[in-house]
Amino acid sequence: xxxxxGSSPDTMIYLEGVSKRYPDQGKDAVAGLSMEIKRGExxxxxxxxxxxxxxxxxxxxxxxxxxxxxxxxxxxxVTHVDVDQLRRGIGYVIQQIGLLPHLTIAENVxxxxxxxxxxxxxxxxxxxxxxxxxxxxPATYGNRYPRQLSGGQQQRVGVARxxxxxxxxxxxxxxxxAVDPIAREKLQLEFLRLQERIRKTIVLVxxxxxxxxxxxDRIAIFGPGSRLAQFDTPLQILSxxxxxxxxxxxxxxxxxxRLTLLKVGDVIGTSTMEASSVLTTVEVDPGESVHRALxxxxxxxxxxxxxxxxxxxxRIIDIQGLLTAAAQRTPVPS
Amino acid sequence: MERVTVPGTRxxxxxxxxxxxxxxxxxxxxxxxxxxxxxxxxxxxxxxxIFTSLWQHVQLVVVSTVLTIAIGVPLGVLLTRSRxxxxxxxxxxxxxxxxxxxxxxxxxxxAMIFGVGFWMxxxxxxxxxxxxxxxxxxxxxxxxxxxxxxxxxxxxxSAREVLFTIELPLAVPVMLAGIRVxxxxxxxxxxxxxxxxxxxxxxxxxxxxxxxxxxxxxxxxVLTICLALTVDWLAGIAERRLRPRGI
Numbered sequence: 001x002x003x004x005x006g007s008s009p010d011t012m013i014y015l016e017g018v019s020k021r022y023p024d025q026g027k028d029a030v031a032g033l034s035m036e037i038k039r040g041e042x043x044x045x046x047x048x049x050x051x052x053x054x055x056x057x058x059x060x061x062x063x064x065x066x067x068x069x070x071x072x073x074x075x076x077x078v079t080h081v082d083v084d085q086l087r088r089g090i091g092y093v094i095q096q097i098g099l100l101p102h103l104t105i106a107e108n109v110x111x112x113x114x115x116x117x118x119x120x121x122x123x124x125x126x127x128x129x130x131x132x133x134x135x136x137x138p139a140t141y142g143n144r145y146p147r148q149l150s151g152g153q154q155q156r157v158g159v160a161r162x163x164x165x166x167x168x169x170x171x172x173x174x175x176x177x178a179v180d181p182i183a184r185e186k187l188q189l190e191f192l193r194l195q196e197r198i199r200k201t202i203v204l205v206x207x208x209x210x211x212x213x214x215x216x217d218r219i220a221i222f223g224p225g226s227r228l229a230q231f232d233t234p235l236q237i238l239s240x241x242x243x244x245x246x247x248x249x250x251x252x253x254x255x256x257x258r259l260t261l262l263k264v265g266d267v268i269g270t271s272t273m274e275a276s277s278v279l280t281t282v283e284v285d286p287g288e289s290v291h292r293a294l295x296x297x298x299x300x301x302x303x304x305x306x307x308x309x310x311x312x313x314x315r316i317i318d319i320q321g322l323l324t325a326a327a328q329r330t331p332v333p334s
Numbered sequence: 335m336e337r338v339t340v341p342g343t344r345x346x347x348x349x350x351x352x353x354x355x356x357x358x359x360x361x362x363x364x365x366x367x368x369x370x371x372x373x374x375x376x377x378x379x380x381x382x383x384i385f386t387s388l389w390q391h392v393q394l395v396v397v398s399t400v401l402t403i404a405i406g407v408p409l410g411v412l413l414t415r416s417r418x419x420x421x422x423x424x425x426x427x428x429x430x431x432x433x434x435x436x437x438x439x440x441x442x443x444x445a446m447i448f449g450v451g452f453w454m455x456x457x458x459x460x461x462x463x464x465x466x467x468x469x470x471x472x473x474x475x476x477x478x479x480x481x482x483x484x485x486x487x488x489x490x491x492s493a494r495e496v497l498f499t500i501e502l503p504l505a506v507p508v509m510l511a512g513i514r515v516x517x518x519x520x521x522x523x524x525x526x527x528x529x530x531x532x533x534x535x536x537x538x539x540x541x542x543x544x545x546x547x548x549x550x551x552x553x554x555x556v557l558t559i560c561l562a563l564t565v566d567w568l569a570g571i572a573e574r575r576l577r578p579r580g581i
Binding site for chain 1: 479481482484485486487488489490491492495499500503504578579580581
């Protein structure tokens with residue numbers, strides 16, 4: 001097993017030369033894709049429709065059987081294991097949510113434990129625990145039916161169901177695609193907060209680059225012809241797009257969007273400028289984004305920020321200085 | 335909670351059908367008691383004759399419907415499996431054609447081939463009532479949202495678990511509607527069983543025609559109507575009870 005590329009303890013999912021070819025189509029839906037996803041990492045697959053991102057996701061739990069290549073999950077080659085057993089160990093969330101309308105919310109959440117043969121009272125307990133985790137009061141919602149819940153609530157139940165058997169990996173296909181924009185942003189934030197607590201390895205498919213930038217630790221941008229155009233952190237993708245396709249796909253405003261990802265603390269570290277102390281300033285935290293800091297400055301009509309550093313020190317920098325520093329700070333290619 | 339109600343079974347209106355049936359039975363009893371009956375009418379309308387016919391009729395309907403379900407539901411399930419998609423269309427077309435043949439024709443043909451009697455009539459009834467059960471089973475399963483099946487497969491359900499946890503429960507309302515149609519068809523077609531010597535309310539009607547006795551004919555017809563209404567009413571209640579909650 002020494003040649004096993006998926007056996008590194010840091011690696012959770014490893015795709016090696018994976019292809020999918022449909023007999024009635026000329027070109028491959030996915031061609032020779034290799035990818036490594038680390039333990040606890042949140043990876044977003046993004047790209048225009050027909051780029052193979054959903055096919056790639058569905059090959060990981062073998063809802064689509066790869067034509068070629070091998071897939072490792074947690075150091076184990078899963079290309080030939082029993083599919084039902086495999087899928088019970090992988091959380092799966094889809095855009096349509098897919099709650100069974102004739103089962104209660106608690107029964108829906110407990111579906112996978114039931115498949116795994118967990119006793120009824122244990123299942124019930126687990127369902128309540130998970131509903132709590134996704135912010136739905138079990139006593140209120142457990143005995144309701146899916147149609148009695150709003151779209152956003154249903155999607156939270158979908159996430160709870162995917163987590164029921166405590167799988168290390170969660171696959172999510174456009175999970176926020178069917179909810180309205182306001183609920184979507186709220187759900188995205190909740191999902192991020194949830195991920196901070198549970199630290200699963202998450203693969204999420206979306207066509208929305210903003211969603212990808214907001215959620216992903218790393219983003220895989222798929223180009224036409226199912227080419228993996230770039231697989232990197234959001235900041236790198238905004239700062240150093242690999243090619244014109246990525247630049248176009250990320251779209252206008254990349255430099256402004258970068259500001260939401262850059263932290264004030266990181267930026268001033270590289271800044272050599274020092275502003276005079278006569279400025280009107282607002283206090284900001286080094287952990288805040290440059291974007292947020294600028295917003296505070298503009299809202300207060302101030303001229304600069306006063307960064308509260310660790311150990312009681314502080315540092316003043318004006319708007320121009322902050323922007324110049326942010327523009328200069330190009331992350332080193334990883 | 336908003337729920338689809340089966341017509342005629344809402345609690346507030348559920349008494350209408352039994353009331354009509356009761357009125358019809360009382361009416362026909364009063365009518366028969368008030369007209370002078372001759373000897374052949376008295377013989378044809380003797381209580382034991384009526385109850386025997388009614389009982390035979392109920393037996394025909396129950397046995398043929400149970401058999402129709404026992405054949406139609408598994409066959410419908412089989413024909414919706416991915417391996418049998420082609421066969422499904424063929425069987426459905428054949429069953430549709432079978433439905434177009436007049437039931438008396440089927441009955442007479444079967445009687446000529448296999449002889450007469452109770453089981454002959456049952457075979458004809460099953461052949462005739464199979465279509466709605468088969469078709470509704472197939473339609474009911476096919477109309478289940480693909481996303482639910484995808485979700486089920488994605489969480490690791492086997493094909494069998496998907497069938498029993500997702501497809502069949504969600505097809506139940508459509509399947510029940512087909513079974514209800516089959517039941518009503520059977521009550522009507524079973525009157526023709528008299529021609530193959532299987533008894534039933536049809537024998538009262540046919541002797542009314544043969545003897546040219548209006549009271550006999552009316553009693554046979556009205557009882558058939560009452561039985562059909564009662565069966566439909568019971569089926570409606572069963573439909574409401576068996577429909578899964580939440581859909």
